[in-house]
Amino acid sequence: MLWRLSSALWFCAPFMVLLVLWAVFIPYFDVNPRLFPHLSSVVQAGIEGVEDGTLIRHIGASLLRVAVGTVLALLIAVPLGVAMGVSPIISSFLTPLFRFFSVLAGIAWIPIATLWFGYGFGAITFVIFNAVFFIVTYNTLLGVSTIPLQVRNAAASLGAGRWAMLTEVLLPGALPNIVTGIRTGLGFAWRGLIAAEMIATNVGLGYMLFVARDFYRTEVIVLGMIVIGVLWLLLDRLVLAPIERATIERWGMVQRA
Amino acid sequence: MKDLTIRNLSKTYFDPYAGTNVTAVHDVSLKVEQGEFVCIVGPSGCGKTTILNMIAGFIPYTGGEILVGGRPVKGPGPDRGVVFQSFALFPWRTVLENVAFGPKMRGVRKVEREQIAHEYLALAKLTEAAGRYPAELSGGMQQRVGVVRALANEPDVLLMDEPFASVDAQTRMTLQEELTRIWQEKRPTVIFITHDVAEAVFLANRVVALSKGRVLDDIAVDLPRPRSWDALNDDARFKELSNRVLQLVRSA
Amino acid sequence: MKQFLLKMWSHCVRLAARWPSIASIAPFIPVVAAWWIVTELQIFPRVFLPGPVEVVRSFGSLVYTGILPAYLQDSIVRLAVGAFWGVALGIPLGILVGLNKRARTALWPLLLFFQAIGDIAWLPILVIWFGYGLTTITVVIVYTVIFPVVLNTVLGVRSIPITLHRAAQSLGASRIRMLWEVVLPGALPNIVTGLRNGLGYGWRALIATEIIVGTSGIGFLMFDARRSGSVVEILLGMIILGILWYIVDSWILAPIERATGQRWGLVTR
Numbered sequence A: 001m002l003w004r005l006s007s008a009l010w011f012c013a014p015f016m017v018l019l020v021l022w023a024v025f026i027p028y029f030d031v032n033p034r035l036f037p038h039l040s041s042v043v044q045a046g047i048e049g050v051e052d053g054t055l056i057r058h059i060g061a062s063l064l065r066v067a068v069g070t071v072l073a074l075l076i077a078v079p080l081g082v083a084m085g086v087s088p089i090i091s092s093f094l095t096p097l098f099r100f101f102s103v104l105a106g107i108a109w110i111p112i113a114t115l116w117f118g119y120g121f122g123a124i125t126f127v128i129f130n131a132v133f134f135i136v137t138y139n140t141l142l143g144v145s146t147i148p149l150q151v152r153n154a155a156a157s158l159g160a161g162r163w164a165m166l167t168e169v170l171l172p173g174a175l176p177n178i179v180t181g182i183r184t185g186l187g188f189a190w191r192g193l194i195a196a197e198m199i200a201t202n203v204g205l206g207y208m209l210f211v212a213r214d215f216y217r218t219e220v221i222v223l224g225m226i227v228i229g230v231l232w233l234l235l236d237r238l239v240l241a242p243i244e245r246a247t248i249e250r251w252g253m254v255q256r257a
Numbered sequence B: 001m002k003d004l005t006i007r008n009l010s011k012t013y014f015d016p017y018a019g020t021n022v023t024a025v026h027d028v029s030l031k032v033e034q035g036e037f038v039c040i041v042g043p044s045g046c047g048k049t050t051i052l053n054m055i056a057g058f059i060p061y062t063g064g065e066i067l068v069g070g071r072p073v074k075g076p077g078p079d080r081g082v083v084f085q086s087f088a089l090f091p092w093r094t095v096l097e098n099v100a101f102g103p104k105m106r107g108v109r110k111v112e113r114e115q116i117a118h119e120y121l122a123l124a125k126l127t128e129a130a131g132r133y134p135a136e137l138s139g140g141m142q143q144r145v146g147v148v149r150a151l152a153n154e155p156d157v158l159l160m161d162e163p164f165a166s167v168d169a170q171t172r173m174t175l176q177e178e179l180t181r182i183w184q185e186k187r188p189t190v191i192f193i194t195h196d197v198a199e200a201v202f203l204a205n206r207v208v209a210l211s212k213g214r215v216l217d218d219i220a221v222d223l224p225r226p227r228s229w230d231a232l233n234d235d236a237r238f239k240e241l242s243n244r245v246l247q248l249v250r251s252a
Numbered sequence C: 001m002k003q004f005l006l007k008m009w010s011h012c013v014r015l016a017a018r019w020p021s022i023a024s025i026a027p028f029i030p031v032v033a034a035w036w037i038v039t040e041l042q043i044f045p046r047v048f049l050p051g052p053v054e055v056v057r058s059f060g061s062l063v064y065t066g067i068l069p070a071y072l073q074d075s076i077v078r079l080a081v082g083a084f085w086g087v088a089l090g091i092p093l094g095i096l097v098g099l100n101k102r103a104r105t106a107l108w109p110l111l112l113f114f115q116a117i118g119d120i121a122w123l124p125i126l127v128i129w130f131g132y133g134l135t136t137i138t139v140v141i142v143y144t145v146i147f148p149v150v151l152n153t154v155l156g157v158r159s160i161p162i163t164l165h166r167a168a169q170s171l172g173a174s175r176i177r178m179l180w181e182v183v184l185p186g187a188l189p190n191i192v193t194g195l196r197n198g199l200g201y202g203w204r205a206l207i208a209t210e211i212i213v214g215t216s217g218i219g220f221l222m223f224d225a226r227r228s229g230s231v232v233e234i235l236l237g238m239i240i241l242g243i244l245w246y247i248v249d250s251w252i253l254a255p256i257e258r259a260t261g262q263r264w265g266l267v268t269r
Helices: A001-028 A039-051 A054-086 A090-101 A106-117 A121-146 A151-157 A162-200 A206-213 A216-250 B048-056 B095-099 B101-105 B112-122 B139-152 B169-186 B197-203 B236-251 C002-019 C020-025 C028-040 C052-064 C067-097 C101-116 C120-130 C136-159 C162-171 C175-213 C219-226 C232-263
Strands: B004-015 B020-032 B036-039 B065-066 B080-083 B155-163 B189-194 B206-211 B214-220
Touching: A001 A039, A001 C101, A039 A216, A054 A121, A054 A162, A054 A206, A054 A216, A090 A121, A090 C028, A090 C232, A106 A121, A106 A162, A106 C175, A106 C219, A106 C232, A121 A162, A151 B236, A162 A206, A162 A216, A162 C120, A162 C175, A206 A216, A206 B095, A206 C120, A216 C101, B004 B048, B020 B048, B020 B065, B020 B214, B036 B048, B036 B197, B048 B080, B048 B155, B048 B189, B065 B206, B080 B139, B095 B139, B101 B112, B101 B139, B101 B169, B112 B139, B112 B169, B139 B155, B139 B169, B169 B197, B169 C136, B189 B197, B197 B236, B206 B236, B214 B236, B214 C101, C028 C052, C028 C232, C052 C067, C067 C101, C067 C136, C067 C175, C067 C219, C101 C120, C101 C136, C120 C136, C120 C175, C136 C175, C162 C175, C162 C232, C175 C219, C175 C232, C219 C232
Parallel strands: B036 B189, B036 B206, B080 B155, B155 B189
Antiparallel strands: B004 B020, B004 B065, B206 B214
């Protein structure tokens, strides 16, 4: 417990140093606030944003889009990936196709998404859906097709039926890959979200940043960047990375950054 | 080749889980003559690997002294060659390049160091494998490379940390016989760590039994050389010595 | 009939074995065919979803006018420059952070945080600082490439077994030589993976940047087409992006990754 607390403190220490440097050096060198804001004005902007509810609204809109896009993508991608991965012929045939589309993931869909769905919720959710869908399908397919045949044979000879094979062997076996896919896909989706919001909407964190630029309100831009960073860090480190670690590392597979 | 002297060596470290100081090695003294083959035997956790790591200079010691040819040990160095249980070959270098690594560090020219490496590879019958990568070899072959790599650097003392523990029984016996042959040819000073009593008696001039960080006894092995398992399996003297060491280790 | 089909099948298998690239092209044939049929049947309005023929035609005309080659070159040069600096800065930083405990406590949390901010969120403030130009684009790409390279280098350096350090030390390697002989090759498979990930992110960042602040490049081409409502050119841009990255990834990066990792037995994939 004590150890965890001290490691958390060590994690925060560099940020404290950075904040102090910011608070001291920006006023000291008299940097133009149109180039880089003072720490106090960023805090001010944060408080104002919370009080008048605009910041909360932007965050809420961004998170909602990510949530809807991701959940929709997962609901379709995982079953599809498993179904395709079961047959080695189908999976080896479709692998290049899904690699191709997972390369296009996210941002490249923005122009056509805005054309098909107009500016707003639909286009952005579509971009996120795409970012997550192809990568997760590809990874699920990969995960299922790399389960050793021996393991599948073992399960079958132990009396596993079709359903048991799916829930006891195929899904758990592909889970590390699925989780890795979700983490990678969400990484692309999050960036895609910010980019899409800069172009195609009138609410959300990306929009907040982009509008602030028009008025040289650097304190809002920096605030937005910090919020984006913190949100992703929380999501990635507190939700995705632990899940990935729980599956990959405990089952003796490789770890990654 | 030089001699090795260990005087009142001890190692104490702080265990953060228990919250106390733990003594892993307790007042160990040992003298290894030039060209001698000494085996240190003991159960796991008796501190034998710790001793070897201190001689190699990988971890600091907290008391006593270690002298190689009269000079105290300060950190790792090419005067003490090490053979690791996990082989520790460089996976990105071919067998030849692995063996030539030590001479390369000494600044030996490419042609010469490859000649040295070929010579030593021939000694362990590895000439065929020179161009392969470690991952492409079997465990037994990899450890042959490990032994030869340490020898090719012509160290004063050769330190071997359970080198044959992770190969299969058949291969182990072959490797042991080869090691005695190579030792007779090159006569390095060797300290060999193992938990296998028969292995220790088979290889050594002298077996040091260790338990809980202390030396129990020091037994001279007067078996004739060259040694082979075919000859020694039914040898009465070999059995007698093995039993003596075994009883020592088990009684502690 | 069955005999005939089996014979065809075995021909296909042999063909694919001789030219592996055929196997990766084959699955696209039915997709393109379906796309063609859907557009021919006019299920969606032509303006929304043009067919393959139109896309090929617009490819021809864009190549002929020289716009496409010029834009493509712009995009690739930008990516190459960004990747170069990302690697040149990322590897040393990663080795420092991987080897030095103090550097790690000080920098690791910051690295995670600044990676989390993400390239594109920097765009607005970079535009204020550097304007709409090459500097902004380069900074964004370097920023994108550098984090995966650094984080994976750190992971690679840390994953080198301690016995390899010890082996090199006891064979007489100095500290400087250890870097070259042990640390760098030991971390190389991870560094390549990092570069591969980094370029994947960098590629997307480039497109986003070109869409938002660009005046040339494939991303700009697509967004310019969006403004004039020309779906053909958007689709063309997407296809070019996909093919280009597919080539870079599977013909250049993946082989390097395999060549370093597999023969050394460090990567099993």
